[in-house]
Amino acid sequence: MHINGSYNITLNTTVPSCHKYESCLEWVYDKPDSFVAEFQLACQEWKRTSVGSIHVLGYMLGLLIIGPLSDKFGRKSMVIFTCVSGGTLGCMKSFATSYWLYVALELIEAAIGDPISPIYMLAVEMVATKSRATYAITSSTGAGIGGMLLALVACFVPYWRTLLRVIYAPGLLALFFIYLLDESPRWLLANGKKIKAVKIIRNAAKLNKMEIEDNLNTIFYKQNEETSFTKVIRDTFTSPYLLKRFFVCSGWWIAATFVNFGLIVNSTLLGGKGYINFGISSVMKLLGNFSTAYIIYKFNRKGPLIFYFVACAVLCTxxxxxxxxxxxxxxxxxxxxxxxxxxxxxxxYIFTSELFPTQSRNSMHALCSSIGRIGGMIAPQTPLLMAYWSGLPTLTFGAVSLTAGLVTLLVPDTTDQSLPDTVCQAEKMENKILTDPRGSKPEKAVQTI
Incomplete structure (x- = not known):
């Protein structure tokens, strides 16, 4: 039986049309070297869509590992580790000899090969309060540019194995970050490594031709007693304010990943070539990032987030x-x-990172993001809802987005507030309270950068 099909941007797959009333001995594919053809996935739609869900599952599990490791060993170390691991495992996927081996490598690569979380924390913690959001979101435009380049490269490198090698091999260059990248001074200060932090700040000031005080070593407060990571996490979850933020942020992440990934997945079903639709989706992401940088600079965090969740819900519905x-x-x-x-x-992304203290910021950000990947795991399956009604996927996106907008009312706005370094400082952000709600004295803070 001869099969006509279309292709997917990531794996360049040929998706055959299956008719239950027809029988055949062998499938013949238009593209015999495609992912679907090589692994004989004809009429096994669930296997093709499961690749995306497995990737999200791996990323979800990996965040629970990378986040705490980043808080314990530093942002720079984890950036280098995840980049090199991702590049290595991505190239290994291109040599997979079976579907299940590919899926296993996909799971591991997603778990330990994504540098987004630690590198985002590094970016947020390196800049001043007023520039924090603009800098972080402008930096994240790389994701949109990367998506556009992926669509372009996929047009010229159609064979999926070669495509994987082309897009993953550059990750190995991250080894040079050992010499090119500095650790977060804020993380160093929060972990009692004052001398290294001061050295980085002095080098940055020299590079920018700025003068700083000679007694910089005495400006930063150093804790008399080292706070263990376990204690910080325990204090975070026993704080009523931070616990409420944790649940709200988890809800944001579930909604954001489900709606965003779901719309991107369904965009390939709008008609036309998958490459072009995927490229257009990346352009939309790029425009979204640029507009966000301006919006939150002018109108804070909380109000715009509520408005855009609700507006997205209206359009999707x-x-x-x-x-x-x-x-x-x-x-x-x-x-x-x-x-x-x-x-x-x-x-x-930026709002979550500002609601938790430095000592547990990456762990809590990663945990909320990990829980949110539940939405990302479900999103690749939403096209299957079209079998019941073509409008059911977007209607579902609308309901989820509206719920996320409403729960945003429960958290404080973080605009123009310094990043909290301790649990006590993070609690004070709630209605700008002046004392520790648990009755203890406020603890001294590490000076903000």
């Missing part, structure tokens, strides 16, 4: 009821929804 004859209207509505979801994702 209305998508199924747009006239089918107005294809341009459907595309426009869909892409605007995608921009809004990307904006939500960017604000959630």
């Amino acid at each position: 209305g998508q199924p009821f747009l006239p089918k004859s107005r294809f341009w209207l459907q595309i426009t509505s869909y892409m605007v929804s995608l921009i809004l979801s990307c904006t939500n994702f960017s604000i959630v």
Whole structure:
């Protein structure tokens, strides 16, 4: 039986049309060297969609490992480790001889090969309060640019094994970060490594031709008693304020990953070539990042996040009821929804990092993000809902987005507030309270950078 099919941007797959009333002895593929053809996935749609879910599962589990390790051993160490691991395992995937071996490597690579979490913490902690959000979100535009380059490279490198080698091999260059990248001074200070932090700050000042005080060593407060990582995590979860933020942030992440990934996955079903649709989705993500940097600079964090969650919910809910004859209207509505979801994702990323103390920031950020990947795991399966009604996926995105917008009312705005270094400082952000809600005296803080 001859099969006509389409292809997916990531694996360049040929997806055959299956008819239960037909029988055949052998499948013949239009693209015999595609991922689906090489692993004989004809009429096994669940295997193809499961690759994305397995990747998200690996990333979810990996965040529970990388986040705490980043808080314990430093941001720089984990950035280098994850980049090199990702590059190595990604190249190994290109030599997979079976579907299940590929899936296993996909799971491991997603778990220990994604540097986003530690490198984001490093970026957030290296800049001043007023520039923090703009710098962090502008830096994250690399994800949108990377998506555009992926679509472009995939057009010229169609064979999936070669494509994997091309996009993963550069990760091995991260070894040079040992000499090119500095550790976060804030992390060093929070972990009692004052001398190293002062050295980095002095070098940065010299590079920027700035003068700083000679007695910099005495400016930063050094704790008399070292606080264990276990104690910090325990204090974080026993604080009623931080526990509430944890649940809210987890809800944000579930909604953000589910809606954003779901819209991107479903964008390949809008018609046309998957490469082009995926590239357009990346452009939307890039536009979303640029607009976010301006919006949160002018209008803070909390208000815009509520507005964009609700606006995305309205557009997604209305998508199924747009006239089918107005294809341009459907595309426009869909892409605007995608921009809004990307904006939500960017604000959630920065907002979460600002609600928890330095001593447990990466751990809590990673934990919330890990829980949020539940939404990312479900998102690749949403196209299957179209079997019941074509508008069911976007209607679901709308309901989830609206819920996330409403729970945002429960947390304080962090605009123009210094990053908290301790649990006590993080608690004081709640309505700007002046004392520790548990009755203890406020603890001294590490000076903000």
